[in-house]
Structure formats: C-alpha cells, structure tokens
Amino acid sequence: xxxxxxxxxxxxxxxxxxxxxxxxxxAGLHLLERARPWWELWPERFAAHVPVEGGVLARTIVExxxx
Amino acid sequence: xxxxxxxxSSPGHxxxxxxxxxxxxxxxxxxxxxxxxxxxxxxxxxxxxLRLMDIENQTAPTGYPSSSHGARREDSRSAWPDAWLITAxxxxxxxxxxxxxxxxxxxxxxxxxxxxxxxxxxAASDFAQEAWLRVLRAxxxxxxxxxxxxxxxxxxxxxxxxxxxxxxxxxxMADSRLASLDATSSDxxxxxALVDVVPDAGTLSMDEQVxxxxxxxxxxxxxxxxxxxxLVSRFIAGESAAEIGRRYDRTEQTISGWVREAVREMRIHxxxxxxxxxxxxxR
Numbered sequence: 001x002x003x004x005x006x007x008x009x010x011x012x013x014x015x016x017x018x019x020x021x022x023x024x025x026x027a028g029l030h031l032l033e034r035a036r037p038w039w040e041l042w043p044e045r046f047a048a049h050v051p052v053e054g055g056v057l058a059r060t061i062v063e064x065x066x067x
Numbered sequence: 068x069x070x071x072x073x074x075x076s077s078p079g080h081x082x083x084x085x086x087x088x089x090x091x092x093x094x095x096x097x098x099x100x101x102x103x104x105x106x107x108x109x110x111x112x113x114x115x116x117l118r119l120m121d122i123e124n125q126t127a128p129t130g131y132p133s134s135s136h137g138a139r140r141e142d143s144r145s146a147w148p149d150a151w152l153i154t155a156x157x158x159x160x161x162x163x164x165x166x167x168x169x170x171x172x173x174x175x176x177x178x179x180x181x182x183x184x185x186x187x188x189x190a191a192s193d194f195a196q197e198a199w200l201r202v203l204r205a206x207x208x209x210x211x212x213x214x215x216x217x218x219x220x221x222x223x224x225x226x227x228x229x230x231x232x233x234x235x236x237x238x239x240m241a242d243s244r245l246a247s248l249d250a251t252s253s254d255x256x257x258x259x260a261l262v263d264v265v266p267d268a269g270t271l272s273m274d275e276q277v278x279x280x281x282x283x284x285x286x287x288x289x290x291x292x293x294x295x296x297x298l299v300s301r302f303i304a305g306e307s308a309a310e311i312g313r314r315y316d317r318t319e320q321t322i323s324g325w326v327r328e329a330v331r332e333m334r335i336h337x338x339x340x341x342x343x344x345x346x347x348x349x350r
Contacts, residue, residue: 010333017280028167032203
C-alpha cells in the first residue's frame with residue numbers, strides 16, 4: 001500500500017538534526033558584555049553626542065567605571 | 068529596629084546582612100567576621116531602611132538557596148530549576164554561572180528553531196544570540212515562574228519575523244516569492260505520494276541524511292516566509308490554526324488553507340529534489 005510522506009515527521013526529524021548540529025553555546029559573560037547599552041561601553045562617545053545633560057551623566061558613568 | 072533571626076549552623080559560620088537606605092542606596096555589611104557562636108544574631112537597622120534579604124524574599128521562589136557555599140553551589144547549579152537560575156540572572160550584577168547553565172540548557176533547541184526558520188547556520192546562530200541579548204537587556208522583567216523556554220523561542224521567532232518584514236519592505240523577498248509561485252504552477256497533483264522518493268529518515272545512511280537535510284532546507288526555502296512560519300508554528304510549535312490566525316489577523320479557515328498550501332508545496336519541492344538526487348529510485 002502506498003502511503004504519503006508525513007511532512008510533520010520530516011520537519012521534526014530536521015529539527016532533531018539541527019539540534020545535534022548546533023554550535024557550542026555562547027558564554028554567559030560574553031552575552032552579558034554584548035547586552036550592555038552602548039552608552040555604558042562608550043561613555044565618551046555618549047558625552048560627545050549629548051553635550052549638556054548627557055555630559056553630566058556620562059561623566060558620572062566614566063567616573064564610576066574608574067572607581 | 069529589625070532583627071535577623073537566622074540561626075547559625077556552626078561557630079565559624081559568618082553572617083551577612085545587607086541594608087539599603089531609601090535615598091542614598093547605602094550598602095552596609097554587618098558582622099562579616101567570625102563570632103563566638105551565639106544562638107541568634109541581632110542586626111540593627113533603622114526603620115526607614117529596606118533590607119536586601121527582604122526584597123529577595125519577595126521575589127525568590129520557595130526553596131531558593133539564600134546562602135553562598137562557594138564551589139559546592141557552583142556544582143549544583145546545573146540541577147537548579149529555571150526559576151532559581153532566572154532569579155540569579157535577574158540580580159545586579161547577574162550571576163554568570165547561572166546564566167551559563169541557562170544558556171546551555173536551551174541553546175540547542177533555540178538554535179534548531181532558528182535554523183529551521185532562517186535555513187542558514189550563521190543566521191540561526193545570530194538570531195539565537197540576539198534573542199539572548201534581548202532577554203538579558205530586560206532581565207529584571209523576567210518572571211522566574213514563567214515558561215522561559217517558550218519565552219526565548221518566541222523572542223527569537225519574532226526577531227526572524229521582524230527581519231522578514233524589513234526585507235519584504237525592501238523588496239528582497241520578491242525573488243523567493245516568485246520561485247514559490249512558479250513551483251505551484253507545475254503539473255504535480257496534490258495527491259503525490261512520496262514514499263518512493265522520500266524514504267524513511269530513520270533508515271538512511273549518513274550521506275543520504277545529509278542529502279535529505281539539504282532537500283528539506285531547499286523545500287522550506289522555496290516557501291514564502293509566511294508559509295514557512297505557519298508550517299513551523301503549526302507542526303513544530305504546536306499552535307492551533309486559531310492561535311496562528313490571531314497573530315496574522317486571519318480566520319482559522321484561512322490559516323488551515325495556508326497550512327495545506329505549505330504542505331502541498333513542500334511535497335512538490337521534495338518530490339522534485341528527490342527525483343533529482345536519486346534518479347535510480349525512479350527506474
């Protein structure tokens with residue numbers, strides 16, 4: 001008897017193969033670093049973009065990082 | 068005046084308590100020294116202060132380990148439930164070891180879902196990592212008792228949908244749509260039986276499995292992103308046609324039609340590629 005191929009089974013099989021071929025997970029520290037907002041990573045650049053109020057905030061961040 | 072009623076387990080055990088001032092967020096560490104083993108330790112604080120342990124007690128799930136025991140605690144993290152790990156990741160600064168365990172726990176399924184949607188290994192890895200970045204940027208809003216696995220899969224899927232929407236606006240998807248429309252206009256009927264051209268995946272050799280993976284990816288690639296999304300949502304995520312319909316603002320019947328269309332196109336594309344890769348089978 002002929003049977004039709006089950007697309008759902010095929011997709012699930014492909015998903016299993018993708019799981020087994022998955023690359024190594026990224027390190028938590030790396031993700032935390034990348035998740036930081038840009039004004040924390042480059043406070044000097046932030047200060048340059050926002051000269052008055054932002055400058056005060058950026059200086060606070062810079063000084064906080066130095067401590 | 069607040070009192071810490073935690074009983075010491077041993078004479079050498081140090082007791083730490085933290086308190087915040089309401090205005091100046093002053094962190095005070097009390098009694099971080101060896102004490103001669105009294106039964107109870109009294110912690111003095113003013114009535115206007117909030118104690119960190121009080122705040123944590125409000126957010127931490129029942130049973131969350133509240134004391135640190137160095138290496139023993141590190142080793143046990145992999146056995147922690149999601150709620151404990153999420154609570155540790157929500158802290159400022161986040162607990163890296165807990166984050167590592169949480170990432171590792173769901174990385175493979177997250178990557179696989181991204182792979183079957185994006186059909187590209189690098190893009191899938193990018194989507195999976197971007198989903199983690201989104202989650203971490205708003206980690207203080209994470210609910211420890213929520214379904215974290217479903218949540219991060221949804222974040223990744225939404226990122227992929229957003230990317231498709233942007234590409235569609237830019238016209239980049241036009242070629243793939245044309246390819247898909249061309250395929251449906253072929254002479255293959257809906258009742259095509261693929262048992263002769265797509266064998267049972269479990270019985271395939273490694274080489275055949277590689278070919279079948281490529282064929283499935285090609286068939287999925289030839290679907291429009293919308294049909295691919297509907298197919299994965301229905302068969303992999305297990306969403307009902309009504310649930311998918313709410314997302315696309317379409318009726319349940321329309322979505323059922325889209326699913327049938329996607330399945331029909333998949334069969335046609337798979338039939339074509341199987342015939343191409345395995346001409347001997349059709350003899």
